[in-house]
Amino acid sequence: MSAHTIKVYRDILERDADWARRTRELAAPHRVTMINLIGSPGCGKTRLLEAAAVALKQEYRFSVLEGDVETTHDAERLAALGVPVAQLLTGGGCHLSAQMVHLAFKELPLDALDLVVVENVGNLMCPACFDIGEDAKIALLSVTEGEDKPVKYPLLFQQAKAVIITKTDLLPHLIFDLERCLRYIREVNADVPVFALSASTGEGLDAWLAWLRNFRAVTRPA
Amino acid sequence: MHEFAIAEGLVKIAQEELRKLGDPPPKPLAVHIAAGALNQIVKESLDLAFETLTADTPLAGACLVLRLIPAGGVCAKCGWEGSFPKPPFFCPKCESARVTLTSGRELYLESLEIEDVLTVDQTGSVL
Numbered sequence: 001m002s003a004h005t006i007k008v009y010r011d012i013l014e015r016d017a018d019w020a021r022r023t024r025e026l027a028a029p030h031r032v033t034m035i036n037l038i039g040s041p042g043c044g045k046t047r048l049l050e051a052a053a054v055a056l057k058q059e060y061r062f063s064v065l066e067g068d069v070e071t072t073h074d075a076e077r078l079a080a081l082g083v084p085v086a087q088l089l090t091g092g093g094c095h096l097s098a099q100m101v102h103l104a105f106k107e108l109p110l111d112a113l114d115l116v117v118v119e120n121v122g123n124l125m126c127p128a129c130f131d132i133g134e135d136a137k138i139a140l141l142s143v144t145e146g147e148d149k150p151v152k153y154p155l156l157f158q159q160a161k162a163v164i165i166t167k168t169d170l171l172p173h174l175i176f177d178l179e180r181c182l183r184y185i186r187e188v189n190a191d192v193p194v195f196a197l198s199a200s201t202g203e204g205l206d207a208w209l210a211w212l213r214n215f216r217a218v219t220r221p222a
Numbered sequence: 223m224h225e226f227a228i229a230e231g232l233v234k235i236a237q238e239e240l241r242k243l244g245d246p247p248p249k250p251l252a253v254h255i256a257a258g259a260l261n262q263i264v265k266e267s268l269d270l271a272f273e274t275l276t277a278d279t280p281l282a283g284a285c286l287v288l289r290l291i292p293a294g295g296v297c298a299k300c301g302w303e304g305s306f307p308k309p310p311f312f313c314p315k316c317e318s319a320r321v322t323l324t325s326g327r328e329l330y331l332e333s334l335e336i337e338d339v340l341t342v343d344q345t346g347s348v349l
C-alpha cells in the first residue's frame with residue numbers, strides 16, 4: 001500500500017484567532033481595555049472583582065463577562081454591587097472561546113465603557129491556550145494551592161502580563177513559602193509584575209489597582 | 223480538556239483541506255500535527271476527541287500523529303539558542319533570565335497522508 005503526503009501548514013486555531021481579532025478591532029475605536037482573569041476554581045477571581053468594583057466605581061465605567069461552567073452565582077454577586085455583568089455559560093467547556101466572548105462583547109454598550117473584565121472558567125491550563133481578544137491575561141494563584149503551580153502550568157504564567165497571589169490573609173495558617181513561589185514565577189516569566197494581596201482585608205489591593213490604572217493609561221492613551 | 227477545542231479546530235481545517243483534493247474527498251491514512259510543548263496536550267485526550275468528532279467524516283479511522291516542538295528560546299545576553307525540557311526558562315550558558323521564548327506555542331496541521339488510488343485497467347492489472 002503506497003501513500004503520498006500533502007503538506008498543509010495551517011493554524012489549528014485560525015478560527016479562534018479570527019474571532020479574537022474582531023474583538024480587538026471593536027475594542028480599539030471605543031477605547032475599551034479588556035483583561036482576562038485566569039486561575040484555578042475558587043482561587044478568588046470573583047472576590048477580587050468585587051473588591052475592585054467597589055474601589056474603582058468612581059473612576060472607570062466597567063463591565064464583567066462572567067465565564068462559568070454552570071450556575072449564575074458569580075454574576076449575581078457582581079450584579080448586587082451594581083456592576084453590569086453578562087453571564088457566559090460553557091455547559092461543561094473548560095475555557096471561554098474567542099467566539100463566545102466576541103458575541104457577548106459586541107452586545108456591550110462599548111461607548112459607555114472603559115474596562116471589560118473577563119472572568120474565565122476556573123482552570124490553570126486550558127484558558128491559557130486561547131487568545132480571546134484580551135489586552136492582558138492576568139494569572140491568579142491563591143496561597144492555598146501550593147508554590148509550584150507556575151512551573152507546573154508554565155504557559156499561563158509565561159503569558160500573563162501580571163500575576164496576582166491571592167488570599168494572603170490566610171498565610172499565617174498555611175505552609176506556603178511566598179519567596180519560593182516568586183522564584184517559580186520568575187523562572188517562567190522573569191519580568192512579570194507580581195502582586196500579593198488579600199481581597200478580604202484589602203491588603204495589597206492598591207498596588208494591583210495602580211498597575212491596572214497604568215496599564216489602562218498605556219494601552220489606551222487619552 | 224482544551225484538547226477538545228483543539229480537535230474541533232483541527233477537524234474543521236482538515237476537512238476543508240480534504241475537500242480541496244477531490245469530490246468525494248479522499249480518506250486520509252494519517253493526519254500530522256505539530257504542537258508546542260507549552261500547550262501541554264494530553265495525546266490520549268486529543269485522540270479521544272478526534273475519534274469522537276470524526277466518526278461520520280472522511281477522517282474517521284485516520285491516525286493522528288503529533289510532533290512535539292519543545293519550548294525554545296534565545297538569550298539576549300550571550301546569544302545562546304536552544305530548547306528547554308522544562309522551566310526554568312533561563313539561559314543554560316550564562317544563566318541570564320533575559321531569554322525570549324521563540325517556540326513552544328505552535329499548533330498547526332502539518333500534513334495529510336493520503337493512500338494512493340490504484341487505477342485498474344480492463345484486464346484487471348494495475349496501470
Ligand SMILES: Nc1nc2c(ncn2[C@@H]2O[C@H](COP(=O)(O)OP(=O)(O)OP(=O)(O)O)[C@@H](O)[C@H]2O)c(=O)[nH]1
Nearest residue numbers: 040041042043044045046047048122167198199200
Ligand atoms: N480568606 C480569604 N478568602 C477568600 C479571599 N478571596 C476569596 N476568598 C474565598 O475563596 C472562595 C472562592 O472565592 P471566589 O472569588 O468565588 O473564587 P473564584 O475564583 O471566583 O471561583 P470560581 O469562579 O468558582 O472558579 C470564597 O469562599 C471566597 O470568600 C481572600 O482574599 N481571603
Ligand SMILES: [Mg+2]
Nearest residue numbers: 045046074119
Ligand atoms: Mg468566580
Ligand SMILES: [Zn+2]
Nearest residue numbers: 297300313316
Ligand atoms: Zn545566555
